[in-house]
Amino acid sequence: MSCFWGHAVIFLYTDFGAEGPYLAQVQAVLAAESSGVPCFNLLSNAPAGDPRRAAYLLAGLAGALPSGALVLGVVDPGVGGERLPIVVEAGGRRFVGPDNGLFSRVAARDCAARACRIDWRPARLSSSFHGRDLFAPVAARLAAGVDVPLTEVPVSGLVGSDWPDELAEVVYADAYGNLFTGLRGDRVADDAIVEAGGRRLHRARTFSAVPVGEAFWYRNSSGLVEIAVNGGSARERLGLGVGAIVTVLRPSP
Amino acid sequence: MSCFWGHAVIFLYTDFGAEGPYLAQVQAVLAAESSGVPCFNLLSNAPAGDPRRAAYLLAGLAGALPSGALVLGVVDPGVGGERLPIVVEAGGRRFVGPDNGLFSRVAARDCAARACRIDWRPARLSSSFHGRDLFAPVAARLAAGVDVPLTEVPVSGLVGSDWPDELAEVVYADAYGNLFTGLRGDRVADDAIVEAGGRRLHRARTFSAVPVGEAFWYRNSSGLVEIAVNGGSARERLGLGVGAIVTVLRPSP
């Protein structure tokens, strides 16, 4: 990882919750050790303890981040156990966090992706908060251009490297009740029908293109297939949540 | 909008939710394009998809913001449709967002208010996230003193310019369960009785002025009539939420 990275920016991708007390502890470490690299809280309600669904969601969201961004990703149910701390470089961005599949999808979408094991350890490492004690200092140093002891490892050996390219499930519900799936928007035809919860949904370009109260699917601002309702909550109207199965039906020609 | 604006500060007023993934994307654009203008998340749970109630709430909250503040307001259910992007200048503050009534109340409370249509468009505009793609770059540039192509339009032509001056409803419930109304505190007499959910409430100066568990109304720190319970949640005790009707009864003389 010797290539030069320009003006960095850090994005936090966690299941910490926005209200506390974990985000601020990580942010304070980043601020103290990154010489003022700006830091934004991309997501604090990633699928909790669920690196698999969080990986598909991250692969969508990461595509909307600026080139050169560094993502500190902490969805880490195995904290304190055997899983390795890693850095992944993919799509012009870097990702720091646990090797539990969380970064496997961003890695899989860049054939030039690289991965490193983090060899550095802090003087004091809690058994349950590596986000603060290990990943944040590493992310801060990398963002600030400071050397961190790393050993390159094969991307094909990362946990999750054998997972499928897409996940035909709901992986996230936003504050409006819109349902993000693990399906890539650019792989689904305009006239495809998305089936979820026994409902067959057509594509619309955006919310206001369908009547109020109507459910539809569209390619969202993160590049994922999203199920939504104009003027309402798809989560409530369709009674679906994270983990709900989604099927793409292509009309017969 | 040629007048000079001093040291700016940006406040976000949205229905995005605090947990993600929209706030950070907007904040990152603002940081990148505003040369370091400080940015604060004023509200991320404005009435969702409800520019009308959000307008009355904003008119209250804006009064507590510093002069010169720029508010990026995104409660935008019509995103991707026909509604115009606008800038409103009122009360010594600026407001950037959609012309759907959201800024109509701040405009109505300043007879010298001005409005402009935003003529600038980004190279890449998603159909569902103009907050990130259009309003944030415009807000950043205005805050940084950079010229943006604007065309002045009559304030009287803004959506919502014909809405009533006050809204006798609950427009927001805060984290404590306090109920903000769309009524202006300075228009209600001290001895007025506020009726809501079949209860008649008297005014108190502050929480600790009434016994624990008692409901009352008061003029809150945003200048709005608020219904509250000392040591409890008015939302739960009175069983009221956003949209509940409020009536002001003036005692007979």
Add this chain to the structure above:
Amino acid sequence: MSCFWGHAVIFLYTDFGAEGPYLAQVQAVLAAESSGVPCFNLLSNAPAGDPRRAAYLLAGLAGALPSGALVLGVVDPGVGGERLPIVVEAGGRRFVGPDNGLFSRVAARDCAARACRIDWRPARLSSSFHGRDLFAPVAARLAAGVDVPLTEVPVSGLVGSDWPDELAEVVYADAYGNLFTGLRGDRVADDAIVEAGGRRLHRARTFSAVPVGEAFWYRNSSGLVEIAVNGGSARERLGLGVGAIVTVLRPSP
């Protein structure tokens, strides 16, 4: 409080909620008056209106903050009433907020703790938002090294100075449903059994040390005894919330 404080950092500890509209108003005052001291939102869902439980939680969280940190603590149900505004200096950190017990536990854990009454008042003081109008300007000035009129008062006279050293209750549930207690981790033996909700729990070092779905107790990253479930929510699995009684059983020798 004449001793020198180095590069300060401010942490907000409140029951404001993360979504608004209170945090940003406080943050904006801090930014405007502290000459750029960094500020982090440590907790915005402290036990609402409950300075007692909030005090035990704060005593744990404060231990993980950097030396020199200034905590702006606002859990202030008595706002607008008789309670005094104070500054407490304890454990190498400073705390600004109401004298309602909130800082009594951090003070009690440092025999060299000091306390001051805040004599400064702003030109305009709302009756319900001293966090913004009084505590934030004072915190900002102290953090920036600006003199604030203070009068030293005896720590033994603070509200809550007679509270017990530990609180054998759940004082907080985090976003995962982990249950923080008011018990100090370093005072409980490794082989102690923690009883809560009729369940007897053994200690584990960390989550992944027990089978998925199993409840246990451990010393969390804030130094408190925490009840958790590997891969699940202790709050849901055990049906416990803030205020639930916890008992420490020491095995017979």
